[in-house]
Amino acid sequence: LLQLYGPLNFLGSVYSGIRTALVDLEHMLSLTEEDVEVADPAAPLPIATRLAGSAPARVAFEDVHFGYRPEREILHGISFAVQPGHKVAIVGSTGAGKSTISRLLFRFYDTWSGSVMVDGHDVRHYRQADLRAAIGVVPQDTVLFNDSIGYNIAYGRLGATPAQVEEAARLAQIHDFIMTLPEGYETQVGERGLKLSGGEKQRVAIARTILKDPRVLVLDEATSALDTHTEKEIQAALKTVSANRTTLVIAHRLSTIVDADEILVMGRGLVVERGTHAQLLAAQGHYAAMWAAQATGEG
Numbered sequence: 001l002l003q004l005y006g007p008l009n010f011l012g013s014v015y016s017g018i019r020t021a022l023v024d025l026e027h028m029l030s031l032t033e034e035d036v037e038v039a040d041p042a043a044p045l046p047i048a049t050r051l052a053g054s055a056p057a058r059v060a061f062e063d064v065h066f067g068y069r070p071e072r073e074i075l076h077g078i079s080f081a082v083q084p085g086h087k088v089a090i091v092g093s094t095g096a097g098k099s100t101i102s103r104l105l106f107r108f109y110d111t112w113s114g115s116v117m118v119d120g121h122d123v124r125h126y127r128q129a130d131l132r133a134a135i136g137v138v139p140q141d142t143v144l145f146n147d148s149i150g151y152n153i154a155y156g157r158l159g160a161t162p163a164q165v166e167e168a169a170r171l172a173q174i175h176d177f178i179m180t181l182p183e184g185y186e187t188q189v190g191e192r193g194l195k196l197s198g199g200e201k202q203r204v205a206i207a208r209t210i211l212k213d214p215r216v217l218v219l220d221e222a223t224s225a226l227d228t229h230t231e232k233e234i235q236a237a238l239k240t241v242s243a244n245r246t247t248l249v250i251a252h253r254l255s256t257i258v259d260a261d262e263i264l265v266m267g268r269g270l271v272v273e274r275g276t277h278a279q280l281l282a283a284q285g286h287y288a289a290m291w292a293a294q295a296t297g298e299g
């Protein structure tokens with residue numbers, strides 16, 4: 001039986017290697033499967049990168065109409081602009097079309113009519129890979145690779161030095177936690193490794209995005225509530241990553257967007273109210289009602 005131990009052990013590690021590869025592949029496919037509907041232009045425009053020292057981007061939606069299926073229009077003419085370095089928040093009931101807006105910004109789909117603009121050009125004029133390299137997202141739920149926590153952060157910019165990875169982790173407020181792990185940055189995470197909490201995973205995503213240094217940032221706030229302490233740490237980390245960066249926040253908790261330059265309140269594919277937090281409270285409409293509901297803990 002002992003003679004079998006070696007080969008079996010070997011087979012076991014081959015198996016787990018294949019499994020890791022499959023999980024990574026699955027993740028990659030889930031990121032790209034939506035690309036089928038859009039095509040790169042024959043003569044793509046170049047898009048500047050922050051790493052090359054360019055200024056924050058300007059993002060605009062101009063009378064955008066869109067639906068996933070021909071018989072059902074989801075966005076009925078959406079217009080807004082995020083000025084370079086500014087922060088715009090989108091709030092509204094479930095199914096209103098908030099995430100659809102971020103999917104159109106990434107050009108996972110093309111609009112039916114109207115334009116999604118980055119740096120003054122329709123996103124159709126850029127190569128998809130270039131567009132997605134210019135936009136960073138901190139998603140609701142981060143997928144971790146079956147690899148070290150260091151690799152999971154470095155993935156934001158392959159080729160980053162260990163010092164750059166550590167700097168990003170510090171800014172994302174995850175470095176101290178990593179130092180408590182048995183193997184530090186080499187600790188295996190993901191399906192087969194250490195399971196991270198929602199808040200820890202989100203900070204890994206923030207560190208990844210800090211390394212990526214995108215010109216446009218999309219924050220898709222988690223619906224599930226984090227405990228107050230974690231929430232505070234995450235908010236501080238998000239502030240660091242969104243500073244002086246064109247930011248679009250899909251928000252569920254109004255307390256996190258009080259400082260936004262503009263808040264769009266969406267209802268059924270339309271912007272029903274817009275303004276700053278103070279303006280919207282004064283207007284005593286939908287937003288003011290949502291604010292009152294959240295303040296009393298109902299929202």
Ligand code: ATP
Binds near residue numbers: 092093096097101
């Ligand atoms: P939530 O706050 O619940 O995340 P949301 O405002 O982000 O909601 P969207 O995800 O943008 O809403 O969805 C808007 C509408 O589009 C919904 O009615 C939804 O059912 C529909 N929808 C979303 N994704 C698809 C899809 N892939 N195919 C068909 N319909 C979709």
